[in-house]
Amino acid sequence: xxxxxxxxxxxxxxxxDATVHPFLTLCRTGEIQAHQFxxxxxxxxxxxxxxxxxxxxxxxxxxxxxxxILLAGLHALxxxxxxxxxxxxxxxxxxxxNRQPTCTEYCGYMASLALTPYAVQATAFWAIECAYNQGxxxxxxxxxxxxxxxxxxxxxxxxxYVQQLAQQADEALAExxxxxxxxxxxxxxxxxxxxxxxxxxxxxAEQSYAAESYAN
Ligand code: HMH
Numbered sequence: 001x002x003x004x005x006x007x008x009x010x011x012x013x014x015x016x017d018a019t020v021h022p023f024l025t026l027c028r029t030g031e032i033q034a035h036q037f038x039x040x041x042x043x044x045x046x047x048x049x050x051x052x053x054x055x056x057x058x059x060x061x062x063x064x065x066x067x068x069i070l071l072a073g074l075h076a077l078x079x080x081x082x083x084x085x086x087x088x089x090x091x092x093x094x095x096x097x098n099r100q101p102t103c104t105e106y107c108g109y110m111a112s113l114a115l116t117p118y119a120v121q122a123t124a125f126w127a128i129e130c131a132y133n134q135g136x137x138x139x140x141x142x143x144x145x146x147x148x149x150x151x152x153x154x155x156x157x158x159x160x161y162v163q164q165l166a167q168q169a170d171e172a173l174a175e176x177x178x179x180x181x182x183x184x185x186x187x188x189x190x191x192x193x194x195x196x197x198x199x200x201x202x203x204x205a206e207q208s209y210a211a212e213s214y215a216n
Contacts, residue, residue: 002173002181004126004166007188018195019135023203027146028139033207037146038093040202043103045084045095047198050107051128052077054114058125061118062168069164076161083152102201106194116183119172123184126165127191133162135195 008015023040026032055077059070088095099107110128113121137154141147152158173181 002123002185003170004123004130007123007127007185008130011189011192014189014192018131018192020138021135021196021199021203023199024135024139027149028142030143030146032146035207036202036205038091039100039205040199041084041087041091042093042095042097043100043198043202045081045088046097046099047103047106048077048080048084050110052081054110054121054125057114058118058121061121063118066122066168066171069161069168073161073165080152100201102194102197106198109190109194113187116187117176117180119169119176119180120184120187122165122169122172124187124191126162126169127188128195129158129162129165131191131195133158135199 023032023036027037052074055070055074059067059074062070085095110124113124116124132153136150136152137159139150142150169184173184176184
């Protein structure tokens with residue numbers, strides 16, 4: 001039977017690539033370049049907009065017993081979107097910008113999950129939150145201003161939320177046919193790949209690109 005814990009264990013090298021990246025290590029030491037960080041910030045805001053839509057679809061398909069956790073998650077996403085807007089304004093970044101191809105691909109993938117059973121959506125939703133919970137936590141204490149970012153996804157409350165999402169996904173998986181469990185496993189692997197690519201996109205950001213797209 002597929003469970004969230006088993007997926008993390010079975011695919012630990014792939015999951016490590018999704019959650020351990022030089023981008024995060026450079027945030028810890030403060031050596032990340034402004035254009036790299038700002039690219040991540042703007043693209044992640046655009047990602048979270050579509051992730052919020054995914055959360056709404058998940059709620060729409062969820063059993064009533066799962067509403068409490070998912071409604072709390074949607075409320076937290078409201079705060080998160082507003083927090084991104086404050087962070088962008090503080091840095092003079094324009095959020096009305098185009099998604100980069102990697103962000104577009106990830107958002108397209110999330111949209112495609114709308115057609116999958118609830119167990120697959122729940123597993124994918126957990127995996128996406130778990131990736132940031134672990135990714136921002138693993139490097140250890142980050143220097144300011146990056147500590148605020150590490151705390152957003154690494155704090156105790158968020159860690160417990162991710163555990164609750166895993167429990168709900170596990171419940172759905174336990175009742176799902178094998179073919180659906182396999183679909184959930186494939187979604188986990190696709191998300192691991194897209195998370196790795198997302199860090200790499202920000203890491204590879206070119207100064208000129210950042211200057212151009214944020215100037216107007
Ligand atoms: C790319 N993955 C990405 N961005 C996020 N904000 C999260 C996961 C967690 O919400």
